Amino acid sequence: MTATTPDHGVEAAVHQVAGRARAAATELALATRARKDAALHAMADALVGAGPEVLAANAEDVAAAEAAGTATAIVDRLRLDVSRVAAMAEGLRDVAGLPDPVGEVVRGSTLANGLELRQVRVPFGVIGIIYEARPNVTADAAGICLKAGNAVLLRGSSSALRSNTAIVGVLRRAARDSGLPEDVVQLVPGEGHEPAKALMRARGLVDVLIPRGGAGLIRSVVEESTVPVIETGVGNCHVYVDAEADLEQAVAIVLNAKTQRTSVCNAAESLLVHRDVADEFLPRVVSALQEAGVTVHGDETFAACDGVVPATDEDYGREYLSLDISAAVVPDLGAAVEHIRRYSSGHSDAIVTRSQPAARRFVAAVDSAAVLVNASTRFTDGGEFGFGAEIGISTQKLHARGPMGLPEMTSTKYVVTGDGHVR
Amino acid sequence: MTATTPDHGVEAAVHQVAGRARAAATELALATRARKDAALHAMADALVGAGPEVLAANAEDVAAAEAAGTATAIVDRLRLDVSRVAAMAEGLRDVAGLPDPVGEVVRGSTLANGLELRQVRVPFGVIGIIYEARPNVTADAAGICLKAGNAVLLRGSSSALRSNTAIVGVLRRAARDSGLPEDVVQLVPGEGHEPAKALMRARGLVDVLIPRGGAGLIRSVVEESTVPVIETGVGNCHVYVDAEADLEQAVAIVLNAKTQRTSVCNAAESLLVHRDVADEFLPRVVSALQEAGVTVHGDETFAACDGVVPATDEDYGREYLSLDISAAVVPDLGAAVEHIRRYSSGHSDAIVTRSQPAARRFVAAVDSAAVLVNASTRFTDGGEFGFGAEIGISTQKLHARGPMGLPEMTSTKYVVTGDGHVR
Numbered sequence: 036m037t038a039t040t041p042d043h044g045v046e047a048a049v050h051q052v053a054g055r056a057r058a059a060a061t062e063l064a065l066a067t068r069a070r071k072d073a074a075l076h077a078m079a080d081a082l083v084g085a086g087p088e089v090l091a092a093n094a095e096d097v098a099a100a101e102a103a104g105t106a107t108a109i110v111d112r113l114r115l116d117v118s119r120v121a122a123m124a125e126g127l128r129d130v131a132g133l134p135d136p137v138g139e140v141v142r143g144s145t146l147a148n149g150l151e152l153r154q155v156r157v158p159f160g161v162i163g164i165i166y167e168a169r170p171n172v173t174a175d176a177a178g179i180c181l182k183a184g185n186a187v188l189l190r191g192s193s194s195a196l197r198s199n200t201a202i203v204g205v206l207r208r209a210a211r212d213s214g215l216p217e218d219v220v221q222l223v224p225g226e227g228h229e230p231a232k233a234l235m236r237a238r239g240l241v242d243v244l245i246p247r248g249g250a251g252l253i254r255s256v257v258e259e260s261t262v263p264v265i266e267t268g269v270g271n272c273h274v275y276v277d278a279e280a281d282l283e284q285a286v287a288i289v290l291n292a293k294t295q296r297t298s299v300c301n302a303a304e305s306l307l308v309h310r311d312v313a314d315e316f317l318p319r320v321v322s323a324l325q326e327a328g329v330t331v332h333g334d335e336t337f338a339a340c341d342g343v344v345p346a347t348d349e350d351y352g353r354e355y356l357s358l359d360i361s362a363a364v365v366p367d368l369g370a371a372v373e374h375i376r377r378y379s380s381g382h383s384d385a386i387v388t389r390s391q392p393a394a395r396r397f398v399a400a401v402d403s404a405a406v407l408v409n410a411s412t413r414f415t416d417g418g419e420f421g422f423g424a425e426i427g428i429s430t431q432k433l434h435a436r437g438p439m440g441l442p443e444m445t446s447t448k449y450v451v452t453g454d455g456h457v458r
Numbered sequence: 459m460t461a462t463t464p465d466h467g468v469e470a471a472v473h474q475v476a477g478r479a480r481a482a483a484t485e486l487a488l489a490t491r492a493r494k495d496a497a498l499h500a501m502a503d504a505l506v507g508a509g510p511e512v513l514a515a516n517a518e519d520v521a522a523a524e525a526a527g528t529a530t531a532i533v534d535r536l537r538l539d540v541s542r543v544a545a546m547a548e549g550l551r552d553v554a555g556l557p558d559p560v561g562e563v564v565r566g567s568t569l570a571n572g573l574e575l576r577q578v579r580v581p582f583g584v585i586g587i588i589y590e591a592r593p594n595v596t597a598d599a600a601g602i603c604l605k606a607g608n609a610v611l612l613r614g615s616s617s618a619l620r621s622n623t624a625i626v627g628v629l630r631r632a633a634r635d636s637g638l639p640e641d642v643v644q645l646v647p648g649e650g651h652e653p654a655k656a657l658m659r660a661r662g663l664v665d666v667l668i669p670r671g672g673a674g675l676i677r678s679v680v681e682e683s684t685v686p687v688i689e690t691g692v693g694n695c696h697v698y699v700d701a702e703a704d705l706e707q708a709v710a711i712v713l714n715a716k717t718q719r720t721s722v723c724n725a726a727e728s729l730l731v732h733r734d735v736a737d738e739f740l741p742r743v744v745s746a747l748q749e750a751g752v753t754v755h756g757d758e759t760f761a762a763c764d765g766v767v768p769a770t771d772e773d774y775g776r777e778y779l780s781l782d783i784s785a786a787v788v789p790d791l792g793a794a795v796e797h798i799r800r801y802s803s804g805h806s807d808a809i810v811t812r813s814q815p816a817a818r819r820f821v822a823a824v825d826s827a828a829v830l831v832n833a834s835t836r837f838t839d840g841g842e843f844g845f846g847a848e849i850g851i852s853t854q855k856l857h858a859r860g861p862m863g864l865p866e867m868t869s870t871k872y873v874v875t876g877d878g879h880v881r
Contacts, residue, residue, distance in 0.1 A: 061799075065822055146844055150833060159855050160825065238680070242855050257661070258684055263856040284878035291880035376484075398873050399488055402583065410573060410876030419881070420872070421569060432582050432665050432869035433686040434857035446855035449843070450821050453833030455707035457714035458842070 045225050049233035052188060052221050053240035056161045059218035060186035064158045066215065068135035071182055074213040075131035079124035081209035082174065082202070086120045092201035093170065100194050108298070112168045113195055123174040123202075126424070130178040133423045136441045137184045151452040156445040158184030159242040163223075163234050164426075165190045165256055167248035170198035176247075177206055177220045179426050183444035188241065190223040190231050235260035242446075247427050250354065265435060267427035270300030270382035271354045272412040275371040275397065276320075277388035278311040284409060285316065285387040286323050289360075291411040292385065294327045298356050300428060301383050301415045305351060306362040307371045310336075313364045324360065334363040351378045368393055372400045379403055381430050383415040404430055404437040468648050472656035475611060475644050476663035479584045482641035483609035487581045489638065491558040494605055497636040498554035502547035504632035505597065505625070509543045515624035516593065523617050531721070535591045536618055546597040546625075549847070553601040556846045559864045560607045574875040579868040581607030582665040586646075586657050587849075588613045588679055590671035593621035599670075600629055600643045602849050606867035611664065613646040613654050658683035665869075670850050673777065688858060690850035693723030693805035694777045695835040698794040698820065699743075700811035701734040707832060708739065708810040709746050712783075714834040715808065717750045721779050723851060724806050724838040728774060729785040730794045733759075736787045747783065757786040774801045791816055795823045802826055804853050806838040827853055827860040 063071075082089065093115040100110050136156050143153040162185045164176045173189055180187035191199040199222060207217040223230050235244060238261040246256035250269045257266050274292050276285045292303035308316055313336055321331055321340040331337060332346040343362075350361040351374070365371045375384050385407035386397040394408045405415040415438060417425025422440030429435040435443040486494075505512065516538040523533050559579050566576040585608045587599045596612055603610035614622040622645060630640040646653050658667060661684040669679035673692045680689050697715050699708040715726035731739055736759055744754055744763040754760060755769040766785075773784040774797070788794045798807050808830035809820040817831045828838040838861060840848025845863030852858040858866040 061823075061825075064825070144844065146842070150837060150842075152843060154860075157825070261681055263686075263854060265856070281878065287878060287880050295881050394875075400484075402484075402487070402580070403871065405872040405874060407874040408876065410874050410879040411881055413881045414573060414874055414876075414879065415872070419569070419573075420575060421567065431686060433688070436869050437577075437872045446859050448826065449828040449838070449860045451828055451830040451833050451837055452817075453831065453837075455704065455710060456833040456837065457710050458718050458834055458836045 045229040046233045046236075048224055049230055049237060050240060052223060053161060053237050055218040056186040056188055056221060057240065059216035060158065060160045060184075062216050063181070063186060063219050064137075064160070064184050066184070070214065071135070071184070072131040074210050074215045075127045075178055075182065077213040078174075078178070078206050078209040079127040079131075081205045082120060082124045082127070085201070085205045086117060089120055089198065089201045089205065090115060090117070092197040096195055096197045105194065109168055109194075113170065113198070115170055115198060119171060123171050126175050127178040130182045130424050130441075133182065133441055135182065136445045139442070141447055148456060149454065150456055153450045154447050155450055156442065157448045159444065159446050161186050161188065161241050162444065163188045163190065163237075163241045163244040163262065165231050165234065165244065165246045165248070165252065167192050167252060168195055170195045170202060172247060173199045173202045174206065175424070176426060177203075179424050179441060179444060181210075181219055183441050185444060186219045186221075188221055188223050188234065190234055193226065232259060235262060238262050245427060265427070265429050265439070266431040267429055268300045268382075269354055269380045269430060270302070270428075271304045271352065271378060271380040272301060272382050273305045273307060273375050273379055273384040274303050274412065275307040275365075275368075275375070275384070275386045276309060276312065276316060277368060277386055277390060277393050278309040279390040279393060280309075280312060280316075280387040281389055282312060282316050282319065286320050288385065288387055288409070288411050289320055290323055290327060292413055293324065293329055293360050294358070295411070295413050297358055299413075300354075301412050302356070303385075303412050304353060304355050304360060305378065306360055307374055308362070308364050309368070309371070310364050310366055317364075327358070329358045329360055332359060332361045336364040337362045354380065368396060372397065375401055375403075382428065383407060383412040385410060385412050404428065468652040469656045469659075471647055472653055472660060473663060475646060476584060476660050478641040479609035479611055479644060480663065482639035483581065483583045483607075485639050486604070486609060486642050487560075487583070487607050489607070493637065494558070494607070495554040497633050497638045498550045498601055498605065500636040501597075501601070501629050501632040502550040502554075504628045505543060505547045505550070508624070508628045509540060512543055512621065512624045512628065513538055513540070515620040519593075519618055519620045528617065532591055532617075536593065536621070538593055538621060542594060546594050549598050550601040553605045553847050553864075556605065556864055558605065559868045562865070564870055571879060572877065573879055576873045577870050578873055579865065580871050582867065582869050584609050584611060584664050585867065586611045586613065586660075586664045586667040586685065588654050588657065588667065588669045588671070588675065590615050590675060591618055593618045593625060595670060596622045596625045597629065598847070599849060600626075602847050602864060602867060604633075604642055605847075606864050608867060609642045609644075611644055611646050611657065613657055616649065655682060658685060661685050668850060688850070688852050688862070689854040690852055691723045691805075692777055692803045692853060693725065693851075694727045694775065694801060694803040695724060695805055696728045696730060696798050696802055696807040697726045697835065698730040698788075698791075698798070698807070698809045699732060699735065699739060700791060700809055700813060700816050701732040702813035702816060703732075703735060703739075703810040704812055705735065705739050705742065709743050711808065711810055711832070711834050712743055713746055713750060715836055716747065716752055716783050717781065718834070718836050720781055722836075723777075724835050725779070726808075726835050727776060727778050727783060728801065729783055730797055731785070731787050732791070732794070733787050733789055740787075750781070752781045752783055755782060755784045759787040760785045777803065791819060795820065798824055798826075805851065806830060806835040808833060808835050827851065
């Protein structure tokens with residue numbers, strides 16, 4: 036393959052890093068937990084030690100973003116400080132403290148003919164991660180991939196390139212110093228969109244691709260990739276307040292799900308209310324939301340409340356990620372389920388009810404990664420679920436669904452042991 | 459969407475069957491095991507009852523295939539008889555007898571804050587299966603999908619269209635008569651390649667696509683599909699005979715793996731022999747293989763044996779599916795692993811050895827769906843593994859790897875139950 040066109044050059048460069056990742060993964064797959072944990076601690080120490088170097092690189096990224104007129108919210112995500120670097124290091128140490136998923140026997144039996152069958156967790160091999168502005172993802176993703184025995188190819192946004200280069204440089208040196216191949220962590224080189232596209236097409240070289248970021252990024256990876264993808268994170272999450280809801284609980288759950296943090300995928304974006312409680316509940320929830328600064332985009336019934344903006348059909352499909360919520364009154368639980376089936380992104384949907392049959396029916400009928408009963412959608416989170424580390428929240432049904440921890444970053448193999456067995 | 463071009467017409471037709479499948483899946487997901495098993499038994503009875511109708515349709519397919527000069531092996535796959543129809547019915551009854559994967563609690567715990575967390579198996583929803591000549595796949599796939607709560611869209615080959623239409627007609631009537639929606643089983647309509655392509659692009663309408671057939675079919679589905687795919691079945695399987703092998707066992711295993719059935723993905727296609735035992739083992743294995751009618755495509759050392767054909771690099775990458783095997787002598791176990799890493803399709807690879815350290819090293823280093831020790835590669839099979847039913851053998855690392863039974867035909871959801879919990 037000669038690099039006659041820019042495209043081929045980019046592809047060759049991506050294949051080259053993928054080849055190095057494969058070689059590193061082959062060695063890493065055989066590394067003991069002790070070796071991997073030692074490397075994670077070395078990486079954490081190195082990050083803290085190299086804090087000034089990382090912060091200086093980050094300051095350049097931030098200055099360039101500000102000079103380019105980037106939105107404040109995005110610059111904030113990009114910005115690192117001493118405590119964020121310390122948090123990255125702490126994250127790596129936390130991952131070191133988690134059990135090693137590799138080698139776990141998922142199932143096993145002795146067959147009638149005496150063959151011993153075991154299904155054992157093994158690393159995927161090479162994982163590609165395509166992500167947006169937050170440079171802390173660089174360390175988090177590298178740590179989780181490494182612990183699960185995978186080499187990682189990181190493709191961050193160009194706005195964070197200096198930060199990511201500094202962080203990856205530190206992690207690679209620490210890996211090498213602790214006796215692992217430095218190519219367990221690599222940045223995918225090159226400018227523009229082509230390197231990410233080459234990564235998406237590197238089937239056979241990259242085992243799994245995980246996009247982390249906004250809906251547009253995720254859609255483009257899902258549609259263009261020939262490498263198997265785990266789709267993450269778009270959340271149009273619903274809270275349904277049933278006829279038999281405890282309305283005080285319902286107000287608290289809606290408020291928490293919408294406002295505790297608005298920019299995250301498990302925040303509520305849509306409120307459905309059973310018509311039997313609408314008269315009593317709507318004024319209470321609308322005023323509570325408005326007091327918290329939320330704009331309610333409501334159907335006709337909601338629009339009768341002061342300050343409610345009429346909702347369009349588009350509103351019900353939106354992931355606002357802001358102080359906005361769509362809202363509608365439904366005639367019954369079945370209509371709520373229908374609405375959710377139509378508009379939900381399949382992330383997290385909650386029911387508030389004191390009725391056991393209603394809860395049972397909602398849980399069975401709503402086809403989402405997480406279905407919550409009398410709890411805020413904000414609980415759909417690897418940390419909250421006790422996974423210790425999270426690489427993202429899968430909204431697809433294949434392989435992993437919901438928050439993904441270390442076990443989700445592995446595949447399995449069957450080991451079959453006999454004594455000269457033939458069929 | 460108006461059907462202005464043939465393509466749009468095909469797409470609209472595929473979207474229409476997918477929409478009906480979704481509606482059926484929504485109902486099926488809530489069906490109890492008892493209802494599903496009753497439908498499977500009804501389908502089995504109906505198939506036996508409609509045997510003459512199915513065989514008449516099949517006879518037309520066979521006659522057309524023969525008139526078109528189709529290869530005998532393919533016509534044989536296409537051909538049904540009374541015992542094959544009975545076997546299809548028996549397969550459906552077997553699936554009815556298996557435990558229901560839906561509702562299985564995969565993990566569960568109570569979190570520190572009292573939230574109850576359960577990860578529960580749920581159906582995928584709509585599964586698409588694209589397959590080649592064997593009409594028995596039609597009933598097998600429908601039965602497995604139904605038991606796991608999924609509606610299935612079947613796209614068989616045009617050569618089996620009359621047979622598949624007859625079988626699906628019988629299954630649909632039986633489903634309806636037993637109270638399930640008939641659209642739990644549908645054929646994807648239309649001629650040529652476009653309907654399969656529309657199925658591959660029906661992301662959001664179809665949850666998973668499983669290609670079953672030859673390497674060409676599988677490659678095209680994997681490359682063109684935007685629907686998540688489970689790659690199945692291409693098997694370039696190796697047997698490595700170690701320096702410490704029991705050579706009598708080794709001959710038996712090689713012979714069984716190569717010749718017990720040649721047209722299947724778990725048949726051995728390549729033989730590697732440690733050089734320390736080459737002098738003693740090569741003449742024995744070559745003559746045993748040749749007596750069984752196998753052509754050995756060997757490296758220089760093998761080529762010294764009478765009748766061995768010199769192997770090209772291409773031979774080592776081939777899935778012959780015939781009485782042919784590639785063969786090479788390797789200097790050590792590490793070289794065997796290297797060779798397998800380079801040429802294996804990641805299906806099933808075996809070592810024959812009496813050395814525990816060699817077995818351990820081979821199992822750890824060979825990155826395939828199944829790694830066998832002192833056993834024939836032919837054992838990589840859902841039936842042999844005791845799964846009771848098999849939809850195919852996954853050679854990808856995402857979601858399922860190796861033989862796939864009922865649990866692999868499901869996804870999971872998290873159910874989180876609280877008492878007004880907020881963060």
